[in-house]
Amino acid sequence: MNAKVWLVGAGPGDPELLTLKAVRALHEADVVLIDDLVNPAVLEHCPSARVITVGKRGGCRSTPQDFIHRLMLRYARQGKCVVRLKGGDPCIFGRGGEEALWLRERGVEVELVNGITAGLAGATNCDIPLTLRGVSRGVTLVTAHTQDDSSLNWRALAEGGTTLVVYMGVAKLEEIRQQLLEAGMAADMPVAMIENASLPGQRECRSSLACMHDDARAFVLKSPAILVIGAVAATAVEAALLASA
Ligand code: SAH
Numbered sequence: 001m002n003a004k005v006w007l008v009g010a011g012p013g014d015p016e017l018l019t020l021k022a023v024r025a026l027h028e029a030d031v032v033l034i035d036d037l038v039n040p041a042v043l044e045h046c047p048s049a050r051v052i053t054v055g056k057r058g059g060c061r062s063t064p065q066d067f068i069h070r071l072m073l074r075y076a077r078q079g080k081c082v083v084r085l086k087g088g089d090p091c092i093f094g095r096g097g098e099e100a101l102w103l104r105e106r107g108v109e110v111e112l113v114n115g116i117t118a119g120l121a122g123a124t125n126c127d128i129p130l131t132l133r134g135v136s137r138g139v140t141l142v143t144a145h146t147q148d149d150s151s152l153n154w155r156a157l158a159e160g161g162t163t164l165v166v167y168m169g170v171a172k173l174e175e176i177r178q179q180l181l182e183a184g185m186a187a188d189m190p191v192a193m194i195e196n197a198s199l200p201g202q203r204e205c206r207s208s209l210a211c212m213h214d215d216a217r218a219f220v221l222k223s224p225a226i227l228v229i230g231a232v233a234a235t236a237v238e239a240a241l242l243a244s245a
Contacts, residue, residue: 004076004081004082004108004109004110004111005072005076005082005083005084005099005103005108005109005110005111006025006029006082006083006084006110006111006112006113007084007086007090007096007099007100007110007111007112007113008021008022008025008026008083008084008085008086008090008112008113008115009022009086009087009088009089009090009094009096009113009114009115009116009117010022010034010038010039010042010085010086010087010088010115011042011087011088011115011116011121011198012087012088012115012116012117012118012121012122012197012198012199013037013039013087013121013196013198013199014039014121014198014199015039015041015042015044017115017116017198018042018045018115019114019115019116021113021114022042022045022085022113022115023045025083025111025113026042026043026045026046026049026083026085027045027046028081028083029046029049029081029082029083030049030050030075030080030081030082031049031050031051031052031075031080031081031082031083032046032049032050032051032052032082032083032085033052033053033054033068033071033072033082033083033084033085034051034053034054034085035053035054035055035085035086035087036053036055037086037087037088037224038085038086038087039199042085046083049083052071054067054068054071065095065098068084068099069099069102069103072084072099072103072108073103073106073108076103076108077108084099086115087115087118087224088115088116088117088118088121089114089115089116089117090112090113090114090115091112091114092117092119092141092167093141093143093167093168096112100112117141118167118197118198118224118226119141119165119167119226119228120165121197121198122194122197122198122202122226122228123165123192123194123226123228123232125194125197125198125202126192126194126204126228128192128228128232128233129232130163130165130228130232131163131232132231132232134244135231135232136161136162136163136230136231136232137161137162138160138161138162138163139162139163139164139165140157140160140162140163140164140165141165141167142157142164142165142166142167143166143167143168143169144166144167144168144169144172144175144176145167145168145169145171145172152179154179154180154182154183155183155184157180157183158180158183158184158185159183159184162230163228163229163230163231163232163233164227164228164229164230165226165227165228165229166226166227166229167226168223169225169226169227170216170221170222170223170224170225171223173212173213173216173221173227174213176212176227177209177210177212177213180209180229181209181210185209185229186209187208187209187210188208188209188210189208189209189229189230190206190207190208190229190230190231190232190233190234191206191207191208191209191212191227191228191229191233192204192205192206192207192227192228192233193205193206193207193212193215193216193219193221193225193226193227193228194225194226194227194228195221195222195223195224195225196224196225197224197225197226203219203221205219205221206233206235209229212227
Protein backbone atom coordinates (compact mmCIF):
# COMPACT_ATOMS: atom_id res chain seq x y z
CA MET A 1 0.00 0.00 0.00
CA ASN A 2 1.15 3.59 -0.70
CA ALA A 3 2.15 5.73 2.21
CA LYS A 4 -0.85 7.62 3.38
CA VAL A 5 -2.71 8.72 6.46
CA TRP A 6 -5.96 7.08 7.38
CA LEU A 7 -8.15 9.19 9.67
CA VAL A 8 -10.16 6.46 11.30
CA GLY A 9 -13.07 6.43 13.73
CA ALA A 10 -12.66 3.83 16.47
CA GLY A 11 -16.30 4.07 17.51
CA PRO A 12 -17.59 4.90 20.98
CA GLY A 13 -15.68 2.27 22.94
CA ASP A 14 -17.14 -1.18 22.36
CA PRO A 15 -14.53 -2.87 20.13
CA GLU A 16 -17.32 -4.74 18.32
CA LEU A 17 -18.56 -1.42 16.98
CA LEU A 18 -15.39 -0.95 14.93
CA THR A 19 -16.03 -1.03 11.17
CA LEU A 20 -14.43 -3.66 8.95
CA LYS A 21 -12.68 -0.86 7.11
CA ALA A 22 -11.19 0.45 10.35
CA VAL A 23 -9.93 -3.06 11.11
CA ARG A 24 -8.33 -3.27 7.64
CA ALA A 25 -6.62 0.09 8.10
CA LEU A 26 -5.29 -1.03 11.50
CA HIS A 27 -3.96 -4.26 9.99
CA GLU A 28 -2.04 -2.28 7.40
CA ALA A 29 -0.74 0.40 9.76
CA ASP A 30 2.95 0.89 10.55
CA VAL A 31 2.18 3.67 13.02
CA VAL A 32 -1.03 4.30 14.96
CA LEU A 33 -1.68 7.61 16.71
CA ILE A 34 -4.48 7.26 19.23
CA ASP A 35 -6.63 9.67 21.21
CA ASP A 36 -7.38 8.94 24.84
CA LEU A 37 -11.06 8.29 24.16
CA VAL A 38 -10.07 5.27 22.07
CA ASN A 39 -10.52 1.93 23.82
CA PRO A 40 -7.05 0.29 23.78
CA ALA A 41 -8.78 -3.06 23.17
CA VAL A 42 -9.07 -2.15 19.47
CA LEU A 43 -5.28 -2.27 19.23
CA GLU A 44 -5.46 -6.05 18.99
CA HIS A 45 -5.96 -5.39 15.28
CA CYS A 46 -2.49 -3.81 14.89
CA PRO A 47 -0.16 -5.98 17.00
CA SER A 48 2.98 -5.04 15.11
CA ALA A 49 2.35 -1.31 14.64
CA ARG A 50 4.07 1.39 16.65
CA VAL A 51 1.37 2.95 18.84
CA ILE A 52 1.66 6.56 20.00
CA THR A 53 -0.86 8.12 22.38
CA VAL A 54 -1.68 11.71 21.56
CA GLY A 55 -4.56 12.46 23.96
CA LYS A 56 -6.36 15.74 23.70
CA ARG A 57 -8.99 15.59 26.46
CA GLY A 58 -10.38 19.03 27.26
CA GLY A 59 -8.98 20.44 30.47
CA CYS A 60 -6.16 17.87 30.73
CA ARG A 61 -2.58 18.07 29.61
CA SER A 62 -2.70 17.25 25.97
CA THR A 63 -0.55 16.99 22.90
CA PRO A 64 -0.70 20.22 20.90
CA GLN A 65 -2.58 19.82 17.64
CA ASP A 66 0.34 21.20 15.67
CA PHE A 67 2.61 18.50 17.05
CA ILE A 68 0.10 15.81 16.01
CA HIS A 69 -0.04 17.25 12.49
CA ARG A 70 3.74 17.22 12.19
CA LEU A 71 4.04 13.71 13.58
CA MET A 72 1.60 12.38 10.98
CA LEU A 73 3.43 14.25 8.23
CA ARG A 74 6.82 12.97 9.34
CA TYR A 75 5.76 9.33 9.34
CA ALA A 76 3.88 9.67 6.05
CA ARG A 77 6.96 11.22 4.41
CA GLN A 78 9.03 8.29 5.68
CA GLY A 79 6.71 6.12 3.58
CA LYS A 80 4.90 4.70 6.58
CA CYS A 81 1.25 3.79 6.60
CA VAL A 82 -0.19 5.98 9.35
CA VAL A 83 -3.51 5.47 11.10
CA ARG A 84 -4.82 8.37 13.14
CA LEU A 85 -7.39 6.66 15.36
CA LYS A 86 -10.04 8.83 16.98
CA GLY A 87 -12.91 8.13 19.33
CA GLY A 88 -16.32 7.88 17.66
CA ASP A 89 -16.34 9.37 14.17
CA PRO A 90 -13.32 11.37 13.03
CA CYS A 91 -15.47 14.16 11.63
CA ILE A 92 -17.92 14.61 14.50
CA PHE A 93 -16.21 17.00 16.90
CA GLY A 94 -13.04 15.11 16.11
CA ARG A 95 -10.95 17.54 14.04
CA GLY A 96 -10.93 15.05 11.17
CA GLY A 97 -11.74 17.82 8.72
CA GLU A 98 -8.87 20.03 9.88
CA GLU A 99 -6.35 17.20 9.90
CA ALA A 100 -7.35 16.01 6.43
CA LEU A 101 -7.05 19.52 5.03
CA TRP A 102 -3.69 20.16 6.67
CA LEU A 103 -2.22 16.91 5.33
CA ARG A 104 -3.66 17.25 1.83
CA GLU A 105 -2.25 20.78 1.58
CA ARG A 106 1.15 19.15 2.08
CA GLY A 107 0.58 16.56 -0.61
CA VAL A 108 -0.23 13.63 1.69
CA GLU A 109 -2.91 11.19 0.59
CA VAL A 110 -5.65 10.96 3.22
CA GLU A 111 -8.53 8.55 3.61
CA LEU A 112 -11.30 9.15 6.12
CA VAL A 113 -13.06 6.15 7.66
CA ASN A 114 -16.31 6.58 9.58
CA GLY A 115 -16.75 5.42 13.12
CA ILE A 116 -19.95 5.19 15.10
CA THR A 117 -20.24 8.48 16.90
CA ALA A 118 -20.86 8.44 20.66
CA GLY A 119 -24.20 10.24 20.38
CA LEU A 120 -25.69 7.58 18.15
CA ALA A 121 -24.24 4.68 20.14
CA GLY A 122 -25.30 6.12 23.49
CA ALA A 123 -28.87 6.65 22.39
CA THR A 124 -29.18 3.23 20.79
CA ASN A 125 -27.68 1.46 23.79
CA CYS A 126 -30.34 3.09 25.96
CA ASP A 127 -33.13 2.16 23.56
CA ILE A 128 -33.67 5.75 22.53
CA PRO A 129 -34.61 6.09 18.87
CA LEU A 130 -33.22 9.50 17.88
CA THR A 131 -35.88 9.86 15.23
CA LEU A 132 -39.34 8.44 15.74
CA ARG A 133 -42.33 8.80 13.48
CA GLY A 134 -44.72 11.34 14.93
CA VAL A 135 -42.31 12.31 17.72
CA SER A 136 -39.01 13.49 16.26
CA ARG A 137 -38.31 14.16 12.62
CA GLY A 138 -34.64 14.98 12.95
CA VAL A 139 -31.50 15.03 15.06
CA THR A 140 -29.13 17.90 15.78
CA LEU A 141 -25.65 17.15 17.06
CA VAL A 142 -24.15 20.07 18.95
CA THR A 143 -21.28 20.76 21.27
CA ALA A 144 -21.62 23.04 24.23
CA HIS A 145 -17.88 23.60 24.21
CA THR A 146 -16.34 26.18 21.89
CA GLN A 147 -12.82 27.49 21.64
CA ASP A 148 -13.90 31.12 21.26
CA ASP A 149 -16.85 30.96 23.69
CA SER A 150 -19.23 31.87 20.88
CA SER A 151 -22.83 31.10 21.68
CA LEU A 152 -25.14 28.55 20.07
CA ASN A 153 -28.41 29.70 18.56
CA TRP A 154 -30.44 28.31 21.46
CA ARG A 155 -33.74 29.62 20.14
CA ALA A 156 -33.27 27.77 16.87
CA LEU A 157 -32.38 24.61 18.81
CA ALA A 158 -35.38 24.95 21.12
CA GLU A 159 -37.83 25.70 18.34
CA GLY A 160 -36.41 23.31 15.75
CA GLY A 161 -38.27 20.34 17.18
CA THR A 162 -35.42 17.93 16.50
CA THR A 163 -33.81 15.67 19.09
CA LEU A 164 -30.71 17.39 20.45
CA VAL A 165 -27.59 15.36 21.10
CA VAL A 166 -25.07 17.38 23.07
CA TYR A 167 -21.37 16.48 23.19
CA MET A 168 -18.92 17.80 25.79
CA GLY A 169 -21.81 19.08 27.87
CA VAL A 170 -21.08 17.73 31.37
CA ALA A 171 -19.38 20.89 32.62
CA LYS A 172 -22.01 23.09 30.99
CA LEU A 173 -25.22 21.46 32.17
CA GLU A 174 -26.52 24.48 34.04
CA GLU A 175 -25.84 26.79 31.10
CA ILE A 176 -27.52 24.41 28.63
CA ARG A 177 -30.54 24.06 30.91
CA GLN A 178 -30.92 27.78 31.42
CA GLN A 179 -30.44 28.71 27.77
CA LEU A 180 -32.97 26.16 26.52
CA LEU A 181 -35.53 27.15 29.16
CA GLU A 182 -35.08 30.82 28.24
CA ALA A 183 -35.43 29.91 24.58
CA GLY A 184 -38.84 28.42 25.35
CA MET A 185 -38.21 24.69 25.56
CA ALA A 186 -40.66 22.93 27.91
CA ALA A 187 -39.35 22.43 31.44
CA ASP A 188 -40.53 18.81 31.40
CA MET A 189 -38.76 17.96 28.13
CA PRO A 190 -37.20 14.50 28.68
CA VAL A 191 -33.42 14.30 28.94
CA ALA A 192 -31.15 11.26 29.01
CA MET A 193 -27.54 11.62 30.14
CA ILE A 194 -25.37 8.71 29.06
CA GLU A 195 -21.89 8.19 30.47
CA ASN A 196 -19.33 5.83 28.94
CA ALA A 197 -21.68 4.80 26.16
CA SER A 198 -21.10 1.27 24.85
CA LEU A 199 -18.44 0.52 27.48
CA PRO A 200 -18.86 -1.91 30.37
CA GLY A 201 -19.15 1.09 32.71
CA GLN A 202 -22.04 2.66 30.79
CA ARG A 203 -24.50 4.50 33.04
CA GLU A 204 -27.63 6.41 32.16
CA CYS A 205 -29.55 9.04 34.07
CA ARG A 206 -33.06 9.99 32.91
CA SER A 207 -34.27 13.43 33.83
CA SER A 208 -36.03 16.49 32.45
CA LEU A 209 -34.75 19.81 31.19
CA ALA A 210 -35.66 21.56 34.44
CA CYS A 211 -34.05 18.95 36.69
CA MET A 212 -31.08 17.75 34.65
CA HIS A 213 -28.43 19.77 36.47
CA ASP A 214 -29.51 18.63 39.95
CA ASP A 215 -30.11 15.06 38.81
CA ALA A 216 -26.68 14.88 37.16
CA ARG A 217 -25.06 16.13 40.33
CA ALA A 218 -26.86 13.56 42.47
CA PHE A 219 -25.93 10.87 39.93
CA VAL A 220 -22.29 12.13 39.86
CA LEU A 221 -22.32 12.23 36.09
CA LYS A 222 -18.81 12.23 34.68
CA SER A 223 -17.25 12.86 31.27
CA PRO A 224 -17.35 11.34 28.70
CA ALA A 225 -21.09 11.64 28.50
CA ILE A 226 -23.65 12.74 25.95
CA LEU A 227 -27.00 14.34 26.55
CA VAL A 228 -30.08 13.45 24.55
CA ILE A 229 -32.71 16.16 24.87
CA GLY A 230 -36.11 15.59 23.32
CA ALA A 231 -39.37 13.68 23.57
CA VAL A 232 -37.65 10.47 22.43
CA ALA A 233 -35.56 10.50 25.62
CA ALA A 234 -38.63 9.55 27.63
CA THR A 235 -38.69 5.90 28.59
CA ALA A 236 -39.41 3.55 25.69
CA VAL A 237 -42.95 2.97 26.88
CA GLU A 238 -43.78 6.66 27.09
CA ALA A 239 -42.23 7.30 23.68
CA ALA A 240 -44.34 4.52 22.16
CA LEU A 241 -47.46 6.09 23.68
CA LEU A 242 -46.48 9.46 22.28
CA ALA A 243 -45.98 7.98 18.85
CA SER A 244 -49.40 6.32 18.86
CA ALA A 245 -51.24 9.34 20.32
N1 SAH B 1 -15.44 12.13 17.68
C1 SAH B 1 -16.16 11.74 18.88
C2 SAH B 1 -16.49 12.92 19.76
C3 SAH B 1 -15.27 13.58 20.38
S1 SAH B 1 -15.70 14.93 21.39
C4 SAH B 1 -17.42 10.97 18.47
O1 SAH B 1 -17.78 10.99 17.30
O2 SAH B 1 -18.02 10.33 19.33
C5 SAH B 1 -15.66 14.19 22.99
C6 SAH B 1 -17.06 14.05 23.53
O3 SAH B 1 -17.71 12.95 22.91
C7 SAH B 1 -17.13 13.75 25.00
O4 SAH B 1 -17.03 14.91 25.79
C8 SAH B 1 -18.51 13.14 25.11
O5 SAH B 1 -19.52 14.13 25.07
C9 SAH B 1 -18.58 12.35 23.82
N2 SAH B 1 -18.17 10.95 23.99
C10 SAH B 1 -17.14 10.31 23.43
N3 SAH B 1 -17.10 9.02 23.77
C11 SAH B 1 -18.16 8.82 24.58
C12 SAH B 1 -18.70 7.70 25.25
N4 SAH B 1 -18.16 6.47 25.17
N5 SAH B 1 -19.83 7.88 25.99
C13 SAH B 1 -20.43 9.07 26.09
N6 SAH B 1 -19.96 10.18 25.46
C14 SAH B 1 -18.85 10.06 24.73
